[in-house]
Amino acid sequence: MRADARKNYDQLIAVARTVVTADGAGASMRDIARRAGVGLGTMQRHFPTREALLEALLRTSFDGLTTKAGELETSDAAGDALVWWLRDFVAMADKYQGVITAMVAALEDPESALHASCTMMKAAGARLLARAQVEGTVRADIDATDLYALGGALAWVGDQPALAPRVERLFTLIVGAIMTNPAPGR
Amino acid sequence: MRADARKNYDQLIAVARTVVTADGAGASMRDIARRAGVGLGTMQRHFPTREALLEALLRTSFDGLTTKAGELETSDAAGDALVWWLRDFVAMADKYQGVITAMVAALEDPESALHASCTMMKAAGARLLARAQVEGTVRADIDATDLYALGGALAWVGDQPALAPRVERLFTLIVGAIMTNPAPGR
DNA sequence: ACCTGAACACCGTTCAAGT
DNA sequence: ACCTGAACACCGTTCAAGT
Numbered sequence: 001m002r003a004d005a006r007k008n009y010d011q012l013i014a015v016a017r018t019v020v021t022a023d024g025a026g027a028s029m030r031d032i033a034r035r036a037g038v039g040l041g042t043m044q045r046h047f048p049t050r051e052a053l054l055e056a057l058l059r060t061s062f063d064g065l066t067t068k069a070g071e072l073e074t075s076d077a078a079g080d081a082l083v084w085w086l087r088d089f090v091a092m093a094d095k096y097q098g099v100i101t102a103m104v105a106a107l108e109d110p111e112s113a114l115h116a117s118c119t120m121m122k123a124a125g126a127r128l129l130a131r132a133q134v135e136g137t138v139r140a141d142i143d144a145t146d147l148y149a150l151g152g153a154l155a156w157v158g159d160q161p162a163l164a165p166r167v168e169r170l171f172t173l174i175v176g177a178i179m180t181n182p183a184p185g186r
Numbered sequence: 187m188r189a190d191a192r193k194n195y196d197q198l199i200a201v202a203r204t205v206v207t208a209d210g211a212g213a214s215m216r217d218i219a220r221r222a223g224v225g226l227g228t229m230q231r232h233f234p235t236r237e238a239l240l241e242a243l244l245r246t247s248f249d250g251l252t253t254k255a256g257e258l259e260t261s262d263a264a265g266d267a268l269v270w271w272l273r274d275f276v277a278m279a280d281k282y283q284g285v286i287t288a289m290v291a292a293l294e295d296p297e298s299a300l301h302a303s304c305t306m307m308k309a310a311g312a313r314l315l316a317r318a319q320v321e322g323t324v325r326a327d328i329d330a331t332d333l334y335a336l337g338g339a340l341a342w343v344g345d346q347p348a349l350a351p352r353v354e355r356l357f358t359l360i361v362g363a364i365m366t367n368p369a370p371g372r
Numbered sequence: 373a374c375c376t377g378a379a380c381a382c383c384g385t386t387c388a389a390g391t
Numbered sequence: 392a393c394c395t396g397a398a399c400a401c402c403g404t405t406c407a408a409g410t
Contacts, residue, residue: 005374030402039376044404101346108348149349149356153339160287162294163335170335177363191393216383225395230385376409383402390395 009046011036016053024097024159025054051106052113054099061092062117069124079137082128083175086151089121090171093155094164100155104148122148139180150174195232197222202239210283210345211240237292238299240285247278248303255310265323268314269361272337275307276357279341280350286341290334308334324364336360 001009015036019027029050033043047053055062065088072081093100106114107122126144133140154174158167187195201222205213215236219229233239241248251274258267279286292300293308312330319326340360344353 002373008375028402040404041377041406042375045374048404050403104346104348145349146352146356146359149343149346149352152346152349153343153356156342157335157339160290160335160338162290163331163338166332166335170332170339173363174360177359188392194394214383226385227387227396228394231393234385236384374410376407378405378407380405381403384400386397386399388395388397391393 005046008036008038008042012038012043012046012053013056017057020054020057020096025050025099025102029053049113051102054096054102055113055117057096058092058099058117061095062121065089065092066120066124069128073127073131077137078128078131078135079179082125082132082138085125085128086147086175087171089125089151090154090158090167093151094158094167097159100152100159104152107148125151137179139178142178147178150178191232194222194224194228198224198229198232198239199242203243206240206243206282211236211285211288215239235299237288240282240288241299241303243282244278244285244303247281248307251275251278252306252310255314259313259317263323264314264317264321265365268311268318268324271311271314272333272361273357275311275337276340276344276353279338280344280353283345286338286345290338293334311337323366325366328364333364336364 012032016027016032019032019035029043029047030040032053033040036043047056065085068088069085072085075081093103103114103118103121106112106118109115112118122144125147129138129142129144129147132138133142154167154171157163157170198218202213202218205218205221215229215233216226218239219226222229233242251271254274255271258271261267279289289300289304289307292298292304295301298304308330311333315324315328315330315333318324319328340353340357343349343356
């Protein structure tokens with residue numbers, strides 16, 4: 001990438017992080033370009049779709065969660081590993097309001113810039129889930145899609161200002177529902 | 187209301203029901219006016235906000251749920267009553283994609299045209315919840331906001347095409363988590 | 373190679389003009 | 392009373408013109 005292109009890219013990401021934090025995943029692309037002091041076409045070329053921008057904003061988090069899943073897979077307590085990872089997943093999705101809905105839609109759309117990352121997240125969750133089910137700490141009648149749906153539902157709760165304070169409580173409640181032998185007060 | 191105004195109103199509602207069913211709560215107001223063969227100003231006066239239109243579309247369902255809550259309050263099995271009502275609440279919110287998010291936001295915004303209905307829904311849920319807790323079939327450490335959040339989370343799942351088939355399963359799972367003595371296979 | 377910004381087809385809201 | 396539609400300030404996308 002040419003030096004000026006690199007500068008524009010970095011500036012767009014920095015501004016987008018601020019604007020998307022404030023306005024959510026539906027933030028105005030035009031506004032981001034304007035605030036970044038960049039032409040509309042430049043924005044469009046660096047990030048052809050809204051999903052491409054969100055992917056860039058979340059890439060570090062995606063990579064972190066993938067790495068973490070790999071580490072947790074070698075840990076002993078499979079049930080705890082799943083719970084820890086799921087909590088991080090929800091926290092990641094709650095970084096930007098409305099991003100969880102885009103992530104779920106991307107699962108079904110191979111053309112989406114978020115598709116690869118979201119499929120990886122689902123696969124990582126599936127591996128941790130399977131291990132916990134073999135261990136016997138998590139119910140056998142749950143699959144990776146159910147897990148994604150539950151994580152997504154909790155992230156949605158976190159997106160609503162009126163409900164966000166309840167996320168941690170409801171996380172505990174729902175985790176308790178998928179464990180066969182929930183530790184009291186987990 | 188004058189006869190021509192009434193005709194326009196009814197036509198707008200009929201068209202809106204079709205368009206919002208297809209496009210969700212974010213459907214184009216302009217498009218609805220156009221398809222209804224009505225001027226933009228007419229649309230605006232009958233439904234000054236998007237919430238006003240959604241409220242009109244859902245009024246029958248709101249009234250039905252309020253009535254149902256009243257009836258269920260006099261039934262014997264308080265736990266079952268709560269579960270049945272919550273299932274209907276989720277089904278209602280899933281009639282139009284995205285409406286649950288508008289409903290939750292309206293709880294916090296007294297100016298919203300949805301505020302009164304949503305507050306009534308919450309109050310109805312709160313009464314059924316309290317009865318079930320007195321009966322002892324539902325955990326005591328849950329309040330009406332938690333119930334609304336759980337119902338909303340399930341409605342959000344129902345809004346996502348990729349996850350909608352799981353709503354019934356996850357409803358059962360989550361209901362199990364709030365019951366102190368869940369009947370097997372409820 | 374990369375950038376800019378005008379042009380286009382949308383959107384919701386407001387309001388002057390009509391019947 | 393009620394309706395219409397032009398005007399306005401937005402939006403995302405496309406693309407011709409510049410450096």
